[in-house]
Amino acid sequence: MNRINPLYLGLLLIVILSLSIYKLNLAKNELKEVKLSYAKNLRLANELSSLRSVYKNTKKLENSLKRILMQNILKEAHIDVKFKKSGVKLSSLSINKKGLNFLMGKLLNNTYNIVALDIKKLSEQKASFKMEIQW
Amino acid sequence: MKFSRDKKIIFLDPHTQQVLSDEKLDIILSPSLYWVKKITLPLNNVRDAKKLLVSLFEDVLPAGNYSYSIYKDKAASVKENHSSFFIFAYEDKVILDLFLSQGILLANVSSIHFAQSELVQIQGALKINETQSIYFKDGVLTLVPCCWIEESGSLNLVDVKLTTHTITLQQFGHIVDNKSLINIGAILLVFIFLTWAELFIVNQDISKIENASSEIFVKHKLKPTIFQNKALLKKYKRIHTRQTKLRQDVSATLKKKNIKHISYKNNIFKVSS
Numbered sequence: 249m250n251r252i253n254p255l256y257l258g259l260l261l262i263v264i265l266s267l268s269i270y271k272l273n274l275a276k277n278e279l280k281e282v283k284l285s286y287a288k289n290l291r292l293a294n295e296l297s298s299l300r301s302v303y304k305n306t307k308k309l310e311n312s313l314k315r316i317l318m319q320n321i322l323k324e325a326h327i328d329v330k331f332k333k334s335g336v337k338l339s340s341l342s343i344n345k346k347g348l349n350f351l352m353g354k355l356l357n358n359t360y361n362i363v364a365l366d367i368k369k370l371s372e373q374k375a376s377f378k379m380e381i382q383w
Numbered sequence: 384m385k386f387s388r389d390k391k392i393i394f395l396d397p398h399t400q401q402v403l404s405d406e407k408l409d410i411i412l413s414p415s416l417y418w419v420k421k422i423t424l425p426l427n428n429v430r431d432a433k434k435l436l437v438s439l440f441e442d443v444l445p446a447g448n449y450s451y452s453i454y455k456d457k458a459a460s461v462k463e464n465h466s467s468f469f470i471f472a473y474e475d476k477v478i479l480d481l482f483l484s485q486g487i488l489l490a491n492v493s494s495i496h497f498a499q500s501e502l503v504q505i506q507g508a509l510k511i512n513e514t515q516s517i518y519f520k521d522g523v524l525t526l527v528p529c530c531w532i533e534e535s536g537s538l539n540l541v542d543v544k545l546t547t548h549t550i551t552l553q554q555f556g557h558i559v560d561n562k563s564l565i566n567i568g569a570i571l572l573v574f575i576f577l578t579w580a581e582l583f584i585v586n587q588d589i590s591k592i593e594n595a596s597s598e599i600f601v602k603h604k605l606k607p608t609i610f611q612n613k614a615l616l617k618k619y620k621r622i623h624t625r626q627t628k629l630r631q632d633v634s635a636t637l638k639k640k641n642i643k644h645i646s647y648k649n650n651i652f653k654v655s656s
Contacts, residue, residue: 255554262571265575268582279585292605297605361626364648366644366645368644
């Protein structure tokens with residue numbers, strides 16, 4: 249009569265099954281959390297990299313600014329350009345209306361981080377211009 | 384130190400109360416606890432004959448939950464390709480109930496035998512209780528009332544040498560039969576297997592997503608911690624909001640006439656006309 253009671257074996261199987269289901273539920277909850285965390289990280293990464301590519305792409309911003317400043321329309325303005333590691337300072341003692349319109353149009357329609365701006369009207373056709381851009 | 388207890392052979396009969404101590408017991412079942420048939424079948428092995436047990440008892444047994452047992456009667460002379468068998472039917476619950484009523488603990492039961500196989504040496508009739516005797520008739524141990532046989536000896540178990548023909552009682556056989564238990568066990572095993580398989584897949588998914596999450600950091604050249612990245616994102620969002628606002632203010636200002644001075648410093652936009 250030393251044979252193991254089959255009901256004990258059944259009970260053991262039920263216990264193993266219960267533990268397996270419990271462990272599976274834990275794993276499923278962990279999977280949910282990991283998925284949520286992944287989605288958050290992905291959103292953060294996309295937002296961060298897109299904003300960084302807009303405001304922190306120093307080389308691209310610098311090159312595009314140089315191209316704008318080389319335009320003939322701005323030659324008369326004698327724009328003083330001081331490049332720094334953290335940005336650039338632009339100033340002109342006298343810029344004509346057309347040149348100012350062109351420059352402002354180009355700078356505002358691009359994604360420069362303008363931290364300071366000063367435009368003073370000198371006459372109907374002329375103005376003084378100062379701008380600081382950071383990157 | 385004593386590791387094994389002495390064994391005692393007892394003859395279990397519903398009409399005889401046993402006097403027991405804490406001993407290991409080899410139990411011989413009285414013929415009143417089982418049904419027996421001696422049959423000759425055109426089979427040579429017990430395994431094949433076992434399959435026929437239920438049908439061989441079909442018309443004989445009263446309603447109940449029976450277990451079956453069989454052994455070959457090697458002493459019988461039969462035709463070629465034929466064998467003689469002793470086949471038994473018994474109700475586990477009836478025997479277990481008798482154990483209970485006689486104070487026999489299942490843990491103390493070492494083996495259970497049929498009187499048919501163990502008392503082959505008896506001569507004539509033996510009285511087993513006040514009203515019944517046993518004797519061999521045509522090779523089958525038969526239970527008869529005492530009054531049928533006038534001279535009956537008493538049962539002496541001292542010289543009995545137990546055979547290997549034993550049975551194992553199914554404790555819950557009357558509730559669930561073995562086949563159902565095996566089916567239930569198989570179903571449980573399948574569920575356990577499926578659960579483990581799913582667990583494996585879920586763990587794989589977790590590891591894949593965690594790897595993908597790490598790759599995001601590398602791919603987008605992010606800072607090592609979420610905290611640093613969140614602070615950086617906050618900074619760029621602030622810049623974006625301010626620059627958008629500046630452009631909206633400039634756009635609104637340019638619609639005005641006679642502007643003399645436009646200034647923007649420390650996030651403050653001023654216009655004077």
